[in-house]
Amino acid sequence: MEGLESIAWLAALGAGEWEVLRTRATRLSYSAGETVFAPTPDPHSIYILEQGRIRILRISSTGDEVTLGYVAEGEVFGELPGFGDHPRESFAVARAPSTVWRVPLTLFREWISSRPPIALEITRQMGDRMKRVESRVENLVFGDVRSRLAKVLLELAEDFGRTNGDTCIIDIGISQGELATLIGSTRQSVNAAMGALKDDGILRLSGRRTELLDQERLRTIARSNRGQEREKSGASDESGD
Amino acid sequence: MEGLESIAWLAALGAGEWEVLRTRATRLSYSAGETVFAPTPDPHSIYILEQGRIRILRISSTGDEVTLGYVAEGEVFGELPGFGDHPRESFAVARAPSTVWRVPLTLFREWISSRPPIALEITRQMGDRMKRVESRVENLVFGDVRSRLAKVLLELAEDFGRTNGDTCIIDIGISQGELATLIGSTRQSVNAAMGALKDDGILRLSGRRTELLDQERLRTIARSNRGQEREKSGASDESGD
DNA sequence: ATCAGTGTGTCGGGCAGCCGACACAGAACG
DNA sequence: CGTTCTGTGTCGGCTGCCCGACACACTGAT
Structure with a gap:
């Protein structure tokens, strides 16, 4: 009941596969409006949304904001992009009461390395999001x-x-x-x-x-x-x- | 000299790891202006740019185009996004004489599954691109x-x-x-x-x-x-x- | 030289949409 | 029951930039 198994793609892996996460990741709760993470030059966590709704956004130097997208339940977020060594430039804000797992980047990376199916799943998720963002670009430019x-x-x-x-x-x-x-x-x-x-x-x-x-x-x-x-x-x- | 080893991240894997690709992928050459791929509802290949420069773009219903980005040498492209089952919506056009490897999607997927380091590399690449596109969105909206x-x-x-x-x-x-x-x-x-x-x-x-x-x-x-x-x-x- | 093709400069007209401002409705709070 | 806050509706003025048009520069064919 501690949530992780409610995430479909994790559950699908079979028991035990994600037990590591439970022991070494942190479960956090946010109420609407709270900030899950802010930009940082050196992010060392990624996040998994167990339940709720998170909004990813950026804020310009003049204070205007763009919403880059919303995180769906079960999705990994928080600069997957920054997987490499990139700084994180976005904010994540809860739009509804949300439960989130914070996973140390190192752990996550090693976890992926040893579990190909997960890598594939992550890739899929990123692909989805990529596609979405690209469409957004298209839409902004035209229309x-x-x-x-x-x-x-x-x-x-x-x-x-x-x-x-x-x-x-x-x-x-x-x-x-x-x-x-x-x-x-x-x-x-x-x-x-x-x-x-x-x-x-x-x-x-x-x-x-x-x-x-x-x-x-x-x-x-x-x-x-x-x-x-x-x-x-x-x-x-x-x-x- | 048949190119594949000139791709850094492949070479780094050690010999043999990517031999499969050589035997089951196709090496193609394009001169500037030629189309590498066009939108298709059911893409079954991904591509690796050995050498040259590729432009990824979309064309609106009215004929206007947006450039989504350029592919750097060594990068995987062609709807990684579409990894799942999504249709491909972009064009890829050579901007300079280019050499490209076309890899059957199924092969590539299975290849990844059995080689975690590659999965990691792919993830990294996608992350980079994601970041770039997100910045593009930001820029389009502001400014x-x-x-x-x-x-x-x-x-x-x-x-x-x-x-x-x-x-x-x-x-x-x-x-x-x-x-x-x-x-x-x-x-x-x-x-x-x-x-x-x-x-x-x-x-x-x-x-x-x-x-x-x-x-x-x-x-x-x-x-x-x-x-x-x-x-x-x-x-x-x-x-x- | 001549001509076509492609890219660079410029100009004026027109309008979508940004900006600032203000009135009003519902919700949360004391 | 006001007060405050947040969100919805509307209006008018101002302007960035899109669009269409045209002239010139450069390059490569004939």
């Missing part, structure tokens, strides 16, 4: 606020949404301001874009929750870089994919 | 064209530059247009920004080569998100142009 927003909403839906018939509900208490840090925009612009999407009947907003009513249309907007196609009405939905 | 440009120039200098006393020379025949795809901007804006940097005495342009005269100042600009700090100090007489 206006409207289409970028569409994209993130879809991603969030996929990761955290509860599907409910046709509509998908995102209810992770994310503010428009935080959305802005995901797409590199401002609170106001996000607000405007959300309003527009609502008016187009693509999504419904009730308080802090967002419901995606028409993912198909949303997807179209996300793809269209310059999302300014004034959507009159009685639009034409087309191609699936 | 105007000027500061973004400054950032890329510094990166390019670090990766491909020849240092020469104080100045660092970037001479990889990169066009302003291509620079634009690195920072998500347009040829014209890049041109203007380069001009400004030149006027400020921060860099000198001679033909297709770029010389960084004052990396310190460049670094400052890169960090300052809104690089509009009118740098008009010094320069007693001006009016000029």
